[in-house]
Amino acid sequence: MSELDAGVLHVDMKIDDKNVSEGAMALxxxxxxxxxxxxxxxxxxxxGITNKLVGLYLPDNPSDTVLVRIYGQNTxxxxxxxxxxxxxVLLHSAGCAPEVYCSFNNGxxxxxVPGVVGNRDxxxxxxxxxxxxxxxxxxxxxxxxxxxxxxxIKISPEAMVFKKIRSWLxxxxxxxxxxxxxxxxxxxxxxxxxxxxxxxxxxxxxxxLNSPVVFCHNDILCANLVYDASQDKVVFIDYEYxxxxxxxxxxxxxxxxxxxxxxxxxxxxxxxDLQLKWLRTYxxxxxxxxxxxxxxxxxKDVEILYVQVNKFALLAHFFWGVWAILQARFSNIEFxxxxxxxxxxxxxxxxxxxxxxxxxxx
Numbered sequence: 001m002s003e004l005d006a007g008v009l010h011v012d013m014k015i016d017d018k019n020v021s022e023g024a025m026a027l028x029x030x031x032x033x034x035x036x037x038x039x040x041x042x043x044x045x046x047x048g049i050t051n052k053l054v055g056l057y058l059p060d061n062p063s064d065t066v067l068v069r070i071y072g073q074n075t076x077x078x079x080x081x082x083x084x085x086x087x088x089v090l091l092h093s094a095g096c097a098p099e100v101y102c103s104f105n106n107g108x109x110x111x112x113v114p115g116v117v118g119n120r121d122x123x124x125x126x127x128x129x130x131x132x133x134x135x136x137x138x139x140x141x142x143x144x145x146x147x148x149x150x151x152x153i154k155i156s157p158e159a160m161v162f163k164k165i166r167s168w169l170x171x172x173x174x175x176x177x178x179x180x181x182x183x184x185x186x187x188x189x190x191x192x193x194x195x196x197x198x199x200x201x202x203x204x205x206x207x208x209l210n211s212p213v214v215f216c217h218n219d220i221l222c223a224n225l226v227y228d229a230s231q232d233k234v235v236f237i238d239y240e241y242x243x244x245x246x247x248x249x250x251x252x253x254x255x256x257x258x259x260x261x262x263x264x265x266x267x268x269x270x271x272x273d274l275q276l277k278w279l280r281t282y283x284x285x286x287x288x289x290x291x292x293x294x295x296x297x298x299x300k301d302v303e304i305l306y307v308q309v310n311k312f313a314l315l316a317h318f319f320w321g322v323w324a325i326l327q328a329r330f331s332n333i334e335f336x337x338x339x340x341x342x343x344x345x346x347x348x349x350x351x352x353x354x355x356x357x358x359x360x361x362x
Contacts, residue, residue, distance in 0.1 A: 075330070
């Protein structure tokens with residue numbers, strides 16, 4: 001065992017993704033040595049499409065569940081796992097993420113967040129959506145330096161998204177190994193050089209919006225938020241893609257995720273009325289975090305953010321479209337990533353002219 005820069009215990013073991021339960025039980029001996037293995041229950045979570053996740057708990061105290069996440073195959077090619085760990089520890093110290101118990105060679109072990117996992121109905125609930133907006137505002141207020149176990153963790157305030165997408169585009173294949181998938185891939189997804197040109201065309205108009213660069217979650221889909229009614233609180237989970245990015249990207253990405261993942265329905269993208277209410281809550285919280293009165297938020301402030309967010313929603317579709325192509329190439333998780341890529345790019349092109357035509361208020 002050794003200690004990483006973020007001050008988290010590292011266990012030198014690899015868990016076989018075909019025998020996750022046995023490996024998780026072995027890891028539990030380090031994390032919860034007082035637990036008797038014969039008493040431990042295991043729950044396998046099946047919602048994730050990037051990693052494999054199991055929970056271990058004692059029947060008389062299920063709230064004290066230990067989560068063991070096994071990284072998806074080859075995900076280290078497009079996810080910075082060291083940065084993810086640093087982010088989780090930093091966010092835990094700010095009260096925005098669960099405690100990390102340890103890392104191991106192909107995953108993380110961390111605390112369970114009690115509550116109800118988000119869904120397409122919950123994110124529209126008036127009370128919950130306000131909590132989501134406030135929690136996102138809190139995370140966006142985190143500064144670019146933090147102290148973890150007396151060690152300074154520095155995160156560059158440069159927006160990551162265009163650089164990240166371009167690095168992913170370098171991994172986009174000409175063909176997929178699976179013949180049936182490749183036929184759809186060739187038919188439904190644009191070629192890499194076309195995607196590169198599209199991204200370059202999009203970059204200028206988005207950068208011209210001057211959206212603030214803040215610390216972002218970058219993946220607030222429904223399943224990555226947990227609502228605890230007893231505490232009147234929302235917590236975001238799974239910080240694999242957390243990094244400095246454009247404020248409007250994080251919000252626009254969340255709005256895109258109102259459509260869901262398994263059964264995507266983009267008619268559920270929030271209308272302007274709902275967005276304006278959400279954005280006002282966000283901006284009012286932002287003011288309060290700066291010790292300014294919430295009443296300082298103007299209608300113009302909300303309208304500006306509305307335009308920025310919807311334009312950056314295009315980039316969110318592009319981001320996850322390229323991501324899905326890489327998953328189709330590398331992942332061994334059973335999910336139709338080619339279809340998901342086609343859906344994200346399809347909505348990107350459906351909305352492109354409409355959203356780019358939006359004008360900032362004078």
